Amino acid sequence: MRVLVIEDDAQLCGYLAKAFGEIGASVDLAENGRDGLFLAAGNRYDAMVVDRMLPELDGLAIIRTLRASGNPTPVLILSALGEVDHRVEGLRAGGDDYLVKPFAFSELHARIEALLRRATPGDAPVTHLSVADLELDLLKREVQRAGQPIALQPREFKLLEYLMRHAGQVVTRTMLLEHVWDYHFDPQTNVIDVHISRLRAKIDKDFEQPLLQTVRGAGYMLRAD
Amino acid sequence: MALPASARRAWRWLRASRFTLTSSTFRLALLYMLLVGVSVAILLGFLYWSTAGYMARQTDATIGAEIQGLAEQYRRRGLAGLSTLIAERIARNPQGASIYLLTQPNGTPIIGNLDSWPPVAPDGEGWVQFRTQQASAGKASVEHETRAKVFRLRGELRLLVGRDARELAAIRKLVLDAISWGLAITVGLALLGGWLMSAGIARRLDIINQVSREIMQGDLTRRVPSAGTGDDFDQLAENLNRMLERIEALMLSIRQVSDNIAHDLRTPLSRLRHRLELLRGSMRDEAARTEVEVAIGDADELLSAFNALLRIARIEAGSRRAAFADLDPLPLLRDVAELYEPLAAESRQAIEVEGAGGDSGNDRGACRLHADRDLLFQALANLVDNAIKHTPDGGRIRLRAHCTSEAVELSVSDDGPGIPAELRDKVLQRFFRIDESRAAPGHGLGLSLVQAVAQLHGATLSLEDAAPGLRVRLHLPKPARVDFNLPGCWDRAPAGALLGQPVGPAASRYGQQAVPPPKGVPR
Numbered sequence: 189m190r191v192l193v194i195e196d197d198a199q200l201c202g203y204l205a206k207a208f209g210e211i212g213a214s215v216d217l218a219e220n221g222r223d224g225l226f227l228a229a230g231n232r233y234d235a236m237v238v239d240r241m242l243p244e245l246d247g248l249a250i251i252r253t254l255r256a257s258g259n260p261t262p263v264l265i266l267s268a269l270g271e272v273d274h275r276v277e278g279l280r281a282g283g284d285d286y287l288v289k290p291f292a293f294s295e296l297h298a299r300i301e302a303l304l305r306r307a308t309p310g311d312a313p314v315t316h317l318s319v320a321d322l323e324l325d326l327l328k329r330e331v332q333r334a335g336q337p338i339a340l341q342p343r344e345f346k347l348l349e350y351l352m353r354h355a356g357q358v359v360t361r362t363m364l365l366e367h368v369w370d371y372h373f374d375p376q377t378n379v380i381d382v383h384i385s386r387l388r389a390k391i392d393k394d395f396e397q398p399l400l401q402t403v404r405g406a407g408y409m410l411r412a413d
Numbered sequence: 414m415a416l417p418a419s420a421r422r423a424w425r426w427l428r429a430s431r432f433t434l435t436s437s438t439f440r441l442a443l444l445y446m447l448l449v450g451v452s453v454a455i456l457l458g459f460l461y462w463s464t465a466g467y468m469a470r471q472t473d474a475t476i477g478a479e480i481q482g483l484a485e486q487y488r489r490r491g492l493a494g495l496s497t498l499i500a501e502r503i504a505r506n507p508q509g510a511s512i513y514l515l516t517q518p519n520g521t522p523i524i525g526n527l528d529s530w531p532p533v534a535p536d537g538e539g540w541v542q543f544r545t546q547q548a549s550a551g552k553a554s555v556e557h558e559t560r561a562k563v564f565r566l567r568g569e570l571r572l573l574v575g576r577d578a579r580e581l582a583a584i585r586k587l588v589l590d591a592i593s594w595g596l597a598i599t600v601g602l603a604l605l606g607g608w609l610m611s612a613g614i615a616r617r618l619d620i621i622n623q624v625s626r627e628i629m630q631g632d633l634t635r636r637v638p639s640a641g642t643g644d645d646f647d648q649l650a651e652n653l654n655r656m657l658e659r660i661e662a663l664m665l666s667i668r669q670v671s672d673n674i675a676h677d678l679r680t681p682l683s684r685l686r687h688r689l690e691l692l693r694g695s696m697r698d699e700a701a702r703t704e705v706e707v708a709i710g711d712a713d714e715l716l717s718a719f720n721a722l723l724r725i726a727r728i729e730a731g732s733r734r735a736a737f738a739d740l741d742p743l744p745l746l747r748d749v750a751e752l753y754e755p756l757a758a759e760s761r762q763a764i765e766v767e768g769a770g771g772d773s774g775n776d777r778g779a780c781r782l783h784a785d786r787d788l789l790f791q792a793l794a795n796l797v798d799n800a801i802k803h804t805p806d807g808g809r810i811r812l813r814a815h816c817t818s819e820a821v822e823l824s825v826s827d828d829g830p831g832i833p834a835e836l837r838d839k840v841l842q843r844f845f846r847i848d849e850s851r852a853a854p855g856h857g858l859g860l861s862l863v864q865a866v867a868q869l870h871g872a873t874l875s876l877e878d879a880a881p882g883l884r885v886r887l888h889l890p891k892p893a894r895v896d897f898n899l900p901g902c903w904d905r906a907p908a909g910a911l912l913g914q915p916v917g918p919a920a921s922r923y924g925q926q927a928v929p930p931p932k933g934v935p936r
Contacts, residue, residue: 203687210694290683290716293690343751369752373791374721376798376859382755405693405706 189213191300192236194224194250195266196243204237207293221245228254233261235300240267240278248281255282262303264296275372294406298358305354317352320412322391322399324352333391343368344387351400351410360407384408438608438615445607446600453599457592465585472560472576473540480564480574487566495566496524510577512545512559518569527573531561539563545577558582617646621653633661671843672726675719682719686712721858722843728788728865736785742823743768743780746812749793753801760806764797768814780816782889784870792866795859796825796885804829804882819891826884837876863887 191213195201201217208215216231218224221242228236228250240247251263265283267274275286284306285299317324321334329345331338340348347368351359361380365371384400392398401409487495499513503526514525522529531543541563544556561575620638627635636657637650686709693705743766750764757764768780782789793812800810804827815822832840839845841864844857863885867874872889 199684200687203684203691206691207687207694210691290679290686293687369748371748371790372787373794374717374724375752375794377756377801379752379756379798382759383752386755405709 189234189304190216190232192216192218192224192227192231192233194218194221194228194242194247195237195239196220196241197239204293204296207297211297219243221247221250225250225253228259228261229257235303236261236263237296237300238263238265238283240265240274248278248283251282262300262306264299264303266291292406294358294403295360295362298360298363298407301357302354302359302363305357314353317349317355319352319355319399319410320397321395322352324349331391333395338390340387340390344383344390347383347387348391348410351408354410356409356411358403358406358409363407438611441611441614442604442607445610446603449603449606450596450600454596457595461588461592465581465588468581468584472578472581473562476560476562476574476576480562480572483572483574484564484566487570487572492523492568492570495572499524510580512561512573512575512577514573516571516573518571520571523570525573527575530571530573535563541573541575614646621646621650628657633657633664668726671722675722675726679716679719679723682712682716686716718858721862725843725858725862725865728862728869736787737783738786739781739783740786740789741780742782742784742789742814742816742821745786745790746793746814746823749790749797750812752794753797757801757810760801760804760808762801762804762806762808762810764810764812766812768816780814780821781891782821783891784889785866788866788869792863792887793823793825795863799859800825800827800829800883803827808882821889821891823887823889824884826879826882828879828882831878831881831883832876834878840876841874 189212191208193201193204193208193215195204195217196219198219201219205215205217213234216227216233218227222244224238224242225245238247238250242250247265247267251265254261254263262284263282264285264287265278266287266289267278268289278286284303287296287299315326317326322331323333324331324345326349331340331345331348347364350364350368361378364380365373365375384402388398388400392400397412399410399412401411403409483495483498486498490498496515499515502511503513503524512525512527514527514530515523516525516530517523520530527545531541533541533543535541539562541561543559543561545559558578559575560578561573564572564574566572617640624635624637636654639647639650641647689705689709689712693702693709696702696705746766746768750766754764797810797812804810808828811824811826813822813824813826815824841860843861864874867887870887870889872887875886875888877884877886
């Protein structure tokens with residue numbers, strides 16, 4: 189995985205380089221907008237992390253320029269501005285995801301993985317998802333495991349669908365709140381954990397192999413290993 | 414009993430004007446009336462004494478002078494002369510007020526218009542007061558009060574000269590009547606004057622009270638108006654306003670200090686967190702890794718408090734109005750309930766959603782709000798989160814939306830221990846936590862954030878006794894009014910304007926704690 193980081197905070201840059209290095213990704217760094225745009229236009233990256241406020245060239249301007257020239261590289265915007273309208277502005281400019289500072293690296297990593305998955309070509313609309321012996325039919329809205337039907341509440345279905353679409357990836361609690369519940373907010377208690385354990389009770393309890401796993405310090409992952 | 418409409422109107426007006434027994438207006442008016450009444454009574458008493466008393470003295474002097482004159486005549490002209498003179502005088506006013514009686518030493522009348530000697534003994538100076546029967550022509554005899562003086566002439570003859578006192582009594586009555594009327598009118602005027610005077614004072618005090626109440630309800634921008642006359646009340650208003658400015662400045666600076674601290678400490682804190690994260694990645698020892706994860710969890714807790722603080726500041730600065738949109742609050746309530754239902758179920762608590770007004774077919778569209786969806790969700794989530802934390806196992810939490818044509822009211826109530834009335838204002842303060850809840854997780858900013866959200870929406874937040882439990886009500890005015898009814902949202906910029914960098918709902922970014930909070934935390 190090759191990632192371009194355009195960020196003017198040297199300390200954060202160093203940290204990101206080190207952290208990406210540890211998960212085996214190669215990182216190019218740019219400390220201002222102009223260098224960043226040069227690098228992005230002249231190389232192929234799997235993903236880009238762009239700070240919103242940069243010297244010389246604004247982060248949103250870089251993204252607009254890239255998109256105008258037909259560059260489809262998934263972009264994650266980093267910003268200290270976290271209000272909904274800022275987020276909408278960033279996504280309209282062509283960003284694929286928006287992360288507010290300060291953030292945990294595990295969150296950034298999980299989101300970039302999700303972006304990479306989205307970027308892989310899979311043109312035909314998905315109607316059926318499966319992980320190991322767990323199957324989810326999006327048209328009939330049915331779930332079964334090892335041939336046994338499992339009854340789920342609508343929200344549980346949505347939660348499982350999101351986890352299955354990102355099977356094998358870490359999914360953070362914030363990502364779940366944003367995509368399954370569609371609210372940008374800060375729960376004072378880990379309400380998501382309880383939803384996960386309910387879902388787990390339904391899909392894992394009577395089966396030998398647990399599929400829904402907790403990734404400590406990061407979030408959850410659905411996988412068959 | 415049917416009071417006349419005008420009397421009822423007057424009563425209503427009196428009640429409306431707070432003219433009650435306890436009001437200072439009433440007491441001042443009463444005191445004023447008493448003071449004026451007493452002084453006028455003293456004045457009129459003196460007047461009475463000097464008029465009626467003077468006339469009585471005058472009568473006595475006349476009687477004395479007449480006796481002197483008659484005695485003189487007797488000395489000069491003897492009994493015959495005196496008798497003639499008395500007869501002449503009686504003849505001059507047959508029905509008049511003058512009374513004469515001359516008797517032998519044994520009491521046999523010689524001449525006079527009195528039948529017999531009065532039965533009363535004269536006092537030391539010879540004065541006597543008695544009633545006479547006087548037959549007036551064609552009428553029944555009338556009793557009259559008579560004042561007379563007895564005199565002994567030489568030869569032991571006794572002479573009585575008196576005056577019928579009825580004129581005097583009539584005059585005295587006249588004066589007394591005049592005095593009573595005068596006193597009554599004075600008291601009435603004093604009452605009216607006192608009321609007018611104190612009503613003026615009360616009106617200005619009322620204005621000050623009204624403003625104070627509004628300020629206590631949280632609108633620190635209100636000021637006491639001055640009448641522009643420079644009088645005592647204007648000075649009071651000016652002093653109060655100066656005091657308020659000082660309080661507002663102090664509060665603002667406290668807020669700014671805490672916001673600035675939050676902002677300045679956030680950067681090193683997130684670096685600390687990054688370093689810890691890196692450290693954890695490079696560690697092989699499982700026990701040490703766990704320790705680092707606990708440290709990351711601690712850093713997350715701090716960051717989440719700082720972020721919440723900054724978020725409140727941002728919301729208070731009112732810069733988030735761009736995200737406002739029309740929405741129906743009922744699905745929002747259902748989503749909150751749905752999100753928290755499993756958490757509540759862990760303590761066997763039930764969450765109910767109840768909507769009124771918006772769902773009925775003919776009233777469609779009535780339940781619309783102009784609001785920031787995420788912030789409103791956040792506020793409701795905080796309230797439900799609190800309710801779950803503070804309600805004992807098996808409790809019930811109720812979310813309710815009530816829509817009318819003017820406003821939407823959202824409420825979250827529980828049947829837990831509630832909040833004592835005297836603490837209800839305090840729990841809205843930043844970092845305030847009731848002692849009993851200090852053991853529970855949280856940083857005491859949840860309700861402050863709810864209040865900030867309420868203010869941004871021009872809504873009023875109130876905490877009430879749900880008997881048992883707590884009810885938190887959010888009263889949101891309808892869209893049409895929101896735009897015009899948002900004083901202070903735009904002009905209250907300083908708290909946010911002073912922050913170098915705006916912030917977002919970033920606390921959630923650190924939501925994943927390395928070590929989940931222990932499940933058995935006492936609630």
